Amino acid sequence: MKRKLTSLFLATAMVMTTLAGCGNSGGKPAAKVDTSEAAQGKVLNIYCWNQEFQERFEYFKKSGKLPSDVKVNFVVTPNENNAYQNALDAALLKQKDAPADEKVDIFLVEADYALKYVDSDYTLDVVNDIGLTKDDLADQYQYTKDIVTDSKGVQKGTTWQATPGLFAYRRSIAKDVLGTDNPDKVQEALSSWDKFNSVAEKAAAKGYKMLSGYDDAYRVFSNNVSAPWVDSNNKIVIDDNIMKWVDQTKLFTEKGYNNKSSLWDNVWAADQGPKGKVFGFFYSTWGINFTLLGNSLATPVKEGGKEEVGNGIYGDYAVCQGPQSYYWGGTWICAAAGTDNPNLIKEIMKTLTCDKSTEVQITKDTQDYTNTISGMNELASSDFKSAFLGGQNHIKLFAQAAPKINMKNISAYDQGLNEEFQKAMKDYFDGNVTKDKALDNFYKAAIEKYPNLSH
Amino acid sequence: MKRKKSKCVSYAKWGYIFLIPFFLVYIIFQLIPLLSTFYNSFFENYRVGLMQVGPTFVGFKNYKEILFNSELPMYLKNTFIIWMMGFIPQMFFSLLLASWFTDLRLRLKCSGFFKTVIYMPNLIMASAFSMLFYTIFSDVGPINNLLNSMGLPTYRFLAEVAGARGLIALMNFLMWFGNTTIVLMAGIMGIDTGIMEAARIDGASSFQIFRKITLPIIKPIMAYTLVTSLIGGIQMFDVPQILTNGNGNPDRTSMTAIMYLNKHLYSKNYGMAGALSVILFIITAVLSIFVFKYVTKDMVDTGAKTSKKAKK
Numbered sequence: 001m002k003r004k005l006t007s008l009f010l011a012t013a014m015v016m017t018t019l020a021g022c023g024n025s026g027g028k029p030a031a032k033v034d035t036s037e038a039a040q041g042k043v044l045n046i047y048c049w050n051q052e053f054q055e056r057f058e059y060f061k062k063s064g065k066l067p068s069d070v071k072v073n074f075v076v077t078p079n080e081n082n083a084y085q086n087a088l089d090a091a092l093l094k095q096k097d098a099p100a101d102e103k104v105d106i107f108l109v110e111a112d113y114a115l116k117y118v119d120s121d122y123t124l125d126v127v128n129d130i131g132l133t134k135d136d137l138a139d140q141y142q143y144t145k146d147i148v149t150d151s152k153g154v155q156k157g158t159t160w161q162a163t164p165g166l167f168a169y170r171r172s173i174a175k176d177v178l179g180t181d182n183p184d185k186v187q188e189a190l191s192s193w194d195k196f197n198s199v200a201e202k203a204a205a206k207g208y209k210m211l212s213g214y215d216d217a218y219r220v221f222s223n224n225v226s227a228p229w230v231d232s233n234n235k236i237v238i239d240d241n242i243m244k245w246v247d248q249t250k251l252f253t254e255k256g257y258n259n260k261s262s263l264w265d266n267v268w269a270a271d272q273g274p275k276g277k278v279f280g281f282f283y284s285t286w287g288i289n290f291t292l293l294g295n296s297l298a299t300p301v302k303e304g305g306k307e308e309v310g311n312g313i314y315g316d317y318a319v320c321q322g323p324q325s326y327y328w329g330g331t332w333i334c335a336a337a338g339t340d341n342p343n344l345i346k347e348i349m350k351t352l353t354c355d356k357s358t359e360v361q362i363t364k365d366t367q368d369y370t371n372t373i374s375g376m377n378e379l380a381s382s383d384f385k386s387a388f389l390g391g392q393n394h395i396k397l398f399a400q401a402a403p404k405i406n407m408k409n410i411s412a413y414d415q416g417l418n419e420e421f422q423k424a425m426k427d428y429f430d431g432n433v434t435k436d437k438a439l440d441n442f443y444k445a446a447i448e449k450y451p452n453l454s455h
Numbered sequence: 456m457k458r459k460k461s462k463c464v465s466y467a468k469w470g471y472i473f474l475i476p477f478f479l480v481y482i483i484f485q486l487i488p489l490l491s492t493f494y495n496s497f498f499e500n501y502r503v504g505l506m507q508v509g510p511t512f513v514g515f516k517n518y519k520e521i522l523f524n525s526e527l528p529m530y531l532k533n534t535f536i537i538w539m540m541g542f543i544p545q546m547f548f549s550l551l552l553a554s555w556f557t558d559l560r561l562r563l564k565c566s567g568f569f570k571t572v573i574y575m576p577n578l579i580m581a582s583a584f585s586m587l588f589y590t591i592f593s594d595v596g597p598i599n600n601l602l603n604s605m606g607l608p609t610y611r612f613l614a615e616v617a618g619a620r621g622l623i624a625l626m627n628f629l630m631w632f633g634n635t636t637i638v639l640m641a642g643i644m645g646i647d648t649g650i651m652e653a654a655r656i657d658g659a660s661s662f663q664i665f666r667k668i669t670l671p672i673i674k675p676i677m678a679y680t681l682v683t684s685l686i687g688g689i690q691m692f693d694v695p696q697i698l699t700n701g702n703g704n705p706d707r708t709s710m711t712a713i714m715y716l717n718k719h720l721y722s723k724n725y726g727m728a729g730a731l732s733v734i735l736f737i738i739t740a741v742l743s744i745f746v747f748k749y750v751t752k753d754m755v756d757t758g759a760k761t762s763k764k765a766k767k
Contacts (some may be wrong), residue, residue: 082721089505116504260594260611267595412504416721423702430614432705441707444526448718451727452503 033129033342041100041340045073047091047107049084052331055366056160057348059358065347085113092122095338104336106345109157111147111330111407112415118148119412123156124335130346132158136354140371143405148332157332158353160362161285162371164401165219167322168288169280170313171390177203177279183392187320193248196323199279200257209278212271213261214249214429215422216282221245222418223326228411236417236446236455238439246425246435253429262426274298274312284328285369285398292317293388307388315390319397325404369398376402413450420445492736496729501722509726517730526707527715527734533620533703534711537695538688540624545632546680552632553639554665559648570640574633581630585697588626589613613699619709623695630694631687635680642676643669678750682743689739692717 046053054074060066077087091104109117117123126132137145137155141162148157167190171181177199178189190196200210211217225239252258259278261267271278272295283292298312299305309315333353335345351358359370363379367386370376380399385391411417424442427433433441443455496517500510521527552573556566563569576584592598592612599609612618646669654664670677692713695703701717703710712735719728 089502092505113504120505122505266590266593270595423704426614427704427706430611430705432614432616437706445718449721450503451501451722451724452508 033124033339037343039340040343041105042069043071043073043101043105044341044344045075045101045103045105047075047077047084047088047104049077049079049108051076053108053333056352056362059362060348060351063351063355063358065351067344070341070344085116088117092117092336095122095336100340103338103340105339105341106348107334107336109148109332109334110415111327111332111410112418113412114147114157114332115150115410115412115414117334118156119150122337124337124339124342125154125156126158126335126349127155130335130342130349132346132349132354136350139356139373139375140353141373141402141405143327143402143407144330144332144371146407147330147410148334157334158349159330159332160352160359160371161330161368162376162398162402163284163286163327163330163369164398164405165282165284165322165326165328166288166319166394166397166401167280168283168292168317168319168389170276170278171316171318172313173203173208173277173279174318177206177208181318181390183318183320183397186318187322190320190322193244193323197248197251200252201255203279204255204257207277209259209271210257210280211252212259212268212276212278212281213263213265214253214258214426215263216258217248218245218418218422219328220282220322220324220326221248223405223407224324225409228409229417230411230413230453234453236443236453238421242421246428249425249429250435260429269295272296276313282322282326282328284326285367286329288317288319288394289367289386289388296388309387314388318389318392319394321397321401325401327402327405327407363395369395369402373403413446413453416449417446420449489736492729492732494729495725496733498726498729500726501719501724503722513726517726518734521727521730521734525715527712527731529707530703530710530712530715531738533708534689534691537620537623537627537709537711538685538691540620541627541631542684542688545628545635545684546677548628549632549635549639549680552636553643554669556636556640557643558661559651560661570633570637573636576629577631577634579630581626581693582697584626584630585694588622589698592618592622614705616705616708619699619704623691623698623709626694626698627688627691631684635684638680639673639676642673646672675751678747681750682747685742685746686739689713689735689742 046057048054057072066072075087075091077084088104088107091098092107095103107117124130126137127134137158140158144159144162145155148159149155169186174181174186178186180186189199196210203210221241221244222239225241227237227239229236229239231237249258253260259267259271261271270276272281272292274296281287281292293307293314294300296313296317297305297307301307305311307314333349335342335349339345353359353371356372356375359372360375360379362368363370363376376395376399380393380396383393384395385393421442424438424445427441428435428438446455447453495510497512497514498510499508499513499516501508555561556563556570590596594609594611598612602608602610610618612622650668651664654668659667690713691711695709695711696714696717699709701714703714712731716728716731716735719731
């Protein structure tokens with residue numbers, strides 16, 4: 001009897017696991033869109049990872065185009081540890097069987113993993129499915145469109161912001177090292193990587209660090225690669241430009257031009273503050289007005305400090321283009337296949353990402369740099385200025401940098417591979433392993449994350 | 456005959472009935488997952504982005520991949536080294552403290568208070584404990600400030616092999632020595648004090664009593680601690696994972712076997728993760744049996760019985 005029971009349990013267990021195995025292989029949702037008025041749903045589900053888009057969504061509400069009977073649901077999952085993507089993946093895989101009001105309608109993505117969704121059947125073509133016209137999209141920066149264009153050349157997302165990057169430097173340190181804090185003169189001294197390195201040497205002689213950590217310059221190099229991370233045979237290819245970053249960072253580390261920090265760690269944040277001795281930081285639009293500003297204060301706003309000259313090094317930073325153009329960050333809006341609100345999504349995309357007056361208003365209200373070429377150029381030639389940057393009009397530099405960004409070489413694996421590459425190289429910079437061993441470790445970690453790749 | 460039997464009440468069935476909840480929970484939450492792990496380990500089954508690969512039956516391919524093509528032996532070695540670095544001082548201090556606390560002649564005051572204090576670190580969540588250590592030992596943390604103010608150079612704990620492994624071992628030691636002390640004390644207190652007194656009257660020193668009487672008698676308890684600590688050691692994960700941010704820095708020298716298992720989570724690689732789990736299962740089983748047999752091989756009957764109880 002006992003034995004029979006055992007075998008019964010075993011058999012049940014096996015059957016159950018087999019069934020569980022079948023459940024995973026769900027079908028793909030149909031990519032058809034019904035734009036007839038009767039078919040429009042009354043619930044709009046938006047998947048995102050923070051409050052930012054909710055604040056931007058207010059601008060859409062103000063435009064009065066949101067039907068009063070539509071309920072908007074923000075499903076917020078924090079970004080940490082891939083949690084957002086995991087939640088989104090789970091929802092998208094169930095998209096086909098979910099009731100109409102529970103389907104994902106809109107979801108937001110970041111550039112590093114945009115292709116994962118864009119290059120799938122889970123996103124809708126913003127032109128042919130959603131109905132935006134080429135004219136609507138004409139005033140957007142090209143690179144913001146490239147990032148969400150799939151392998152067949154179809155654009156499947158759109159954004160209200162552009163995030164060109166600049167080099168933010170300390171005026172006081174620049175005066176000491178270069179004898180000037182004039183952004184044009186500093187830019188001239190930093191216009192190529194060779195010049196950048198020689199300034200680093202001068203700065204080191206005076207007791208300053210050129211950069212804070214290992215990864216500070218990474219994006220500037222990785223945005224200017226000549227080919228995607230992964231070639232058509234699923235083979236990982238390390239671009240020469242990324243190897244240039246390795247060599248430069250190793251040089252900086254050995255000569256003491258950097259402070260051995262990592263992005264976002266406490267050393268890195270402290271280096272941006274009053275006690276920091278770092279020449280400058282590569283930062284994009286949001287980073288300068290939010291992160292850098294916050295870190296530069298001696299008394300944080302939370303503790304009653306004011307954002308004004310005299311509090312820490314407020315006013316001591318200025319920006320210049322730096323050696324190469326790049327971007328950092330940004331959020332794209334994608335329409336999920338299977339949505340029952342295509343007409344509403346069209347209005348949202350059109351208002352937030354194609355309407356110049358709305359976007360310029362966002363920039364004026366929040367300092368966010370928006371995705372309208374003509375609007376931003378107008379601001380660039382106005383007397384717009386930033387007290388934090390000592391009265392400099394940084395929009396002007398952003399407006400010059402943004403059109404130069406070229407993001408044709410992104411891949412769906414960028415996020416994972418960039419992360420693992422930086423991690424693996426840290427051992428090399430720390431002097432624990434040889435360069436070959438570090439590259440080996442990178443390949444190992446990469447294939448653990450993406451078992452379909454080879455090297 | 457028949458009547459007589461019905462009069463005799465069988466209580467045995469109640470025993471089984473009361474055991475049902477345990478078996479139900481065990482089967483649902485332990486046995487089925489265990490069997491499905493074995494089952495999954497024979498399939499190629501992972502996800503890249505939104506693309507599902509498999510499940511396709513591949514036989515022992517995952518096992519071959521892990522055994523011959525991965526660095527599992529290195530990760531097992533890391534695990535073992537870090538475990539030993541924590542276990543040896545843990546055993547030493549636990550024995551010392553346990554014998555002090557139970558020594559009738561010392562008559563320690565407030566032993567209840569000290570017992571609580573040494574057990575405290577175990578109550579803190581491992582993740583919180585790791586975050587704390589990460590901050591304290593960071594490149595600009597208080598420890599390095601202290602070193603600098605004494606005129607010593609900054610030691611980058613998490614960028615050095617000895618530093619990273621040492622910190623993990625130290626944390627494991629701090630978290631578990633209190634627990635081990637309590638267990639060993641229970642063992643020592645089970646010893647008849649008459650034996651100790653007799654030895655003392657015969658002129659034995661405290662150290663002799665400890666070596667010749669206490670140690671042999673608590674051997675089963677020590678075997679229990681060794682086996683549980685070994686199993687815990689093989690499963691070492693939370694502390695190094697958080698301290699090194701999942702990377703096992705530097706150069707993967709502090710990556711433990713379970714951290715390696717966790718690496719397969721990103722791609723939801725059930726096949727490889729399943730195979731790795733099965734291998735770890737076998738290693739744990741073999742080691743436990745071996746250690747237990749070895750430690751208890753010359754044990755007297757009574758001892759063996761105690762150890763069985765202890766094992767539960």
